[in-house]
Amino acid sequence: MAFKKIVVGYDGSQYANNALKKAIEVAKCSNGEVYIVGVIKPIDFGIVDYITPTEIEEYEKEEISKEEKYLKEAIKIVKESGLKAFYKVLEGDPSEEIMSYADEVEADLIVVGHRGLGGFKRLLLGSTSSELVKYAKQTVLVVKS
Structure with missing residues (x-):
């Protein structure tokens, strides 16, 4: 089976880097596309009473910015391999x-x-x-x- 659309869960860790390398290897076999996704966890409802809406907004902006940085680095690696790459930050x-994202892009494989x-x-x-x-x-x- 040729994997044409591959979703990679990515957080910038060494484990995620290893997964990205393997996804690139698999995608090269079928000239596939790599969809890199980073997921930020929402603030726990238990602590919402103790922080302000401004602090929540700052947290989310900071986390999204951090994820985007990781994902842009990963995109660069994939594109240097000659493959098409896309990224998305989810929460x-x-x-x-x-x-859900793999379903949305009709992926064949999740790595x-x-x-x-x-x-x-x-x-x-x-x-x-x-x-x-x-x-x-x-x-x-x-x-x-």
Whole structure:
């Protein structure tokens, strides 16, 4: 199967860089397009009572700016490989947002890095890669190294 549209979850980490490299490798096989997505988590409703709307707005602007910086660096890497690349910053639960975006662009493949959380931490925090593997309509490639 040729993967023509590949969505990559990206946060600037080494795990995300490894996933991006693998997505580029796969996309080169079929002259595919790479869609890089960064997801910022909204402020927890539990603390909304303790911060002002201005502080919330500043937080969101700062997080979006940080994500855009990471994504623009990733776009540069993909374009240097001779492939078409696009990016988008989303807000919400990472696995849900990545799946929704993959559906929106009609992606064939989702590529994400794996942080390797073990045991108790994984139970408490969940795992974006695990959620994607379980629920995404697309093929999911989890890059572990």
